[in-house]
Amino acid sequence: MRQKNLPFAALVITLAALTAFGPVATDMYLPGMSEMASHFGSSAGYIQSTISLFVLGLAFGQLIYGPLSDRFGRRMPLLAGVAIFTLASLGCALATGVQWLIVLRFAQAVGAAAGMLIVRAIVNDLFERTEVARVLSLMMMVMMVAPIVAPLLGGWMLLALGWQSIFWFMVCYGLVCAALVLFVVPESLPVHRRQPLSFGGLFATYRQLTVRRGFMVPALCCGLASGTLFAYITGSEFVFTQLYGLSVQQYSTLFACNAGALVLSNFMNRLLLLRWRVEQVFSTALLLQASFALLLVMAVVLALPMAFFIVALWLAVGCMGLIGANGAAIAMGAAGQHGGSASGLLGVTQFGIASMVSAAVAATQNGTAYPLALTIGTCAISARTLWWLGRPSVR
Numbered sequence: 001m002r003q004k005n006l007p008f009a010a011l012v013i014t015l016a017a018l019t020a021f022g023p024v025a026t027d028m029y030l031p032g033m034s035e036m037a038s039h040f041g042s043s044a045g046y047i048q049s050t051i052s053l054f055v056l057g058l059a060f061g062q063l064i065y066g067p068l069s070d071r072f073g074r075r076m077p078l079l080a081g082v083a084i085f086t087l088a089s090l091g092c093a094l095a096t097g098v099q100w101l102i103v104l105r106f107a108q109a110v111g112a113a114a115g116m117l118i119v120r121a122i123v124n125d126l127f128e129r130t131e132v133a134r135v136l137s138l139m140m141m142v143m144m145v146a147p148i149v150a151p152l153l154g155g156w157m158l159l160a161l162g163w164q165s166i167f168w169f170m171v172c173y174g175l176v177c178a179a180l181v182l183f184v185v186p187e188s189l190p191v192h193r194r195q196p197l198s199f200g201g202l203f204a205t206y207r208q209l210t211v212r213r214g215f216m217v218p219a220l221c222c223g224l225a226s227g228t229l230f231a232y233i234t235g236s237e238f239v240f241t242q243l244y245g246l247s248v249q250q251y252s253t254l255f256a257c258n259a260g261a262l263v264l265s266n267f268m269n270r271l272l273l274l275r276w277r278v279e280q281v282f283s284t285a286l287l288l289q290a291s292f293a294l295l296l297v298m299a300v301v302l303a304l305p306m307a308f309f310i311v312a313l314w315l316a317v318g319c320m321g322l323i324g325a326n327g328a329a330i331a332m333g334a335a336g337q338h339g340g341s342a343s344g345l346l347g348v349t350q351f352g353i354a355s356m357v358s359a360a361v362a363a364t365q366n367g368t369a370y371p372l373a374l375t376i377g378t379c380a381i382s383a384r385t386l387w388w389l390g391r392p393s394v395r
Helices: 008-019 021-027 030-040 044-072 075-094 098-126 129-143 145-161 164-183 199-210 213-243 248-272 278-301 306-318 320-333 339-363 370-393
Strands: none
Touching (some): 008 021, 008 098, 030 044, 030 098, 030 213, 044 075, 044 098, 044 339, 075 098, 098 339, 145 248, 213 306, 213 320, 213 339
């Protein structure tokens, strides 16, 4: 139950800011990737690998913060994660070589994962079940500002102050969030409810979930579908600035418009669920994404105008607003009493696949748009195929 005298608006904004660590740390520095490659004298693929390592760090963090927050309470692991994020951001700003940048980006992601995972636990601790959905909806509305504003702000800072200023901003962001955690977020897990660390029991639960098709099929579909989003995040800056010749500001604006597609589809999802079942919306969205991904591949193969490429990409990325929440709901509905562990495993699956997809785009960089388009097409078609094959057993 929500505590008395708790500043509700401040709490929601703080929790949304903590959840937005991931979008801020990825979307904001995308406009500067070409300049960073030039600064360090490295290839575009090498700089793109900082994204795949970041996503891998998010997946790794999902595994460790859950048990730690159950054992030591919410605030201590959360503050530790914010501190790791802030110090790693400082290291990125001062990095003298691309190797150090890659390592520090991984550390930055491990810190960012704390906010993304522990915030859900805090909401469940502080609010009654009837209030949880309302709070999460308000948080999502606030958090959706990040992927729209971050690339625009990053593009402006890149032109005015250089790429290092983006990481200095992240340092300040981390310090502000640390102060908000100290003064706004209460310790939501009483001592008597804390549980000892039991990695054996945790692994046993994960093992049960991984063999439960009702959980793993939608979880894997979500992971593959979200791979399209991370392929886009990894490869789009090179495609639009180097191949299509867009300026930093133009690319930042385009990225914000694609983020707007996610906002629009999330809004549409709420309306569609008033009439259709979750499984119906999820299945149709997977089919639509696969179709739009094929159009994207066709745009590259046939060398169609950039406008066709942009529209197909906008539609394919936008489908994630109809896929992510619905797939998670289907998977969590099959998790039974292991809701907390299932949430962590869902995050590991999503970010683990996203890391491999991002790495594939970076590793196959050949100066064309093929790595981006083919990776998006492969992920979307694989997700739809897996759901088609596994659907009878997950109804």
